[in-house]
Amino acid sequence: MTAETTTDRGVRVAGLTKVFGEGDSAVHALKGIDLEISSGEMIVVLGPSGSGKTTLCNIIGGIETSTDGKVEVAGVDISDVAPARLSDFRRDHVGFIFQFFNLIPTLTARENVEVIIEMTGRGDKTQVPKVLEAVGLGDRMDSFPSQLSGGQQQRVAVARALATDPDILFADEPTGALDLPTGQQILGLLQDLHRQGRTIIAVTHNASVAQIADRVITLVDGRIDSIQVNDSPADAADVTW
Numbered sequence: 444m445t446a447e448t449t450t451d452r453g454v455r456v457a458g459l460t461k462v463f464g465e466g467d468s469a470v471h472a473l474k475g476i477d478l479e480i481s482s483g484e485m486i487v488v489l490g491p492s493g494s495g496k497t498t499l500c501n502i503i504g505g506i507e508t509s510t511d512g513k514v515e516v517a518g519v520d521i522s523d524v525a526p527a528r529l530s531d532f533r534r535d536h537v538g539f540i541f542q543f544f545n546l547i548p549t550l551t552a553r554e555n556v557e558v559i560i561e562m563t564g565r566g567d568k569t570q571v572p573k574v575l576e577a578v579g580l581g582d583r584m585d586s587f588p589s590q591l592s593g594g595q596q597q598r599v600a601v602a603r604a605l606a607t608d609p610d611i612l613f614a615d616e617p618t619g620a621l622d623l624p625t626g627q628q629i630l631g632l633l634q635d636l637h638r639q640g641r642t643i644i645a646v647t648h649n650a651s652v653a654q655i656a657d658r659v660i661t662l663v664d665g666r667i668d669s670i671q672v673n674d675s676p677a678d679a680a681d682v683t684w
């Protein structure tokens with residue numbers, strides 16, 4: 444792992460490229476991305492299917508490696524870190540929420556969060572009830588995923604991502620599998636976390652979600668097409684789609 448280079452908890456990306464495959468079958472997913480994200484910002488990444496949104500977030504989150512360019516996250520230069528060493532970076536710095544929750548069906552809500560703490564060695568198991576209470580699941584801790592609604596399952600997923608107290612929370616289509624009222628509640632939860640100072644990067648096809656962001660990054664064909672600054676982001680309860 445590369446040494447910590449700064450105390451900044453944000454993101455710095457410069458000249459980032461990603462090519463999948465080689466030769467005639469090469470896919471140029473990212474074609475030179477320059478981007479800085481400050482600690483505590485709420486960012487929404489928009490763009491058409493295939494524009495590179497997930498690839499960008501996966502590289503910043505240490506799930507994928509880049510082909511070229513510089514990526515510094517939470518003071519750690521991960522540009523040239525070998526894939527096998529990226530798990531250390533992920534454990535120490537990032538949390539992920541996915542569209543389909545990715546919960547373990549045979550474990551209760553509480554155990555789904557505890558298992559992450561056991562696996563990563565980060566976080567405090569005695570704090571799990573508090574984390575579940577914070578996402579509104581204080582009374583459903585012993586339920587299995589199949590006994591919970593979609594919104595409640597997504598809340599478990601948020602609690603799980605928070606359990607290790609990550610510098611950056613990534614959310615890939617966090618409302619994608621939810622109906623409107625439930626999706627609004629999850630957006631409200633993300634907004635609360637942001638207001639408490641958490642850095643959040645959300646990827647979505649849902650342009651309405653962008654209303655709660657501090658900045659909206661729009662990707663087109665592997666490049667940044669626009670960056671829109673929201674001077675007064677909307678309240679999640681007022682966002683509809």
Ligand SMILES: Nc1ncnc2c1ncn2[C@@H]1O[C@H](COP(=O)(O)OP(=O)(O)OP(=O)(O)O)[C@@H](O)[C@H]1O
Binds near residue numbers: 463470499648
């Ligand atoms: N593992 C991979 N191997 C080959 N090509 C890939 C791989 N992952 C992504 N790509 C390609 O890279 C490009 C960007 O994909 P990416 O998933 O980042 O786009 P996206 O904007 O997130 O799309 P969507 O909105 O559909 O999820 C696409 O052309 C995709 O097919």
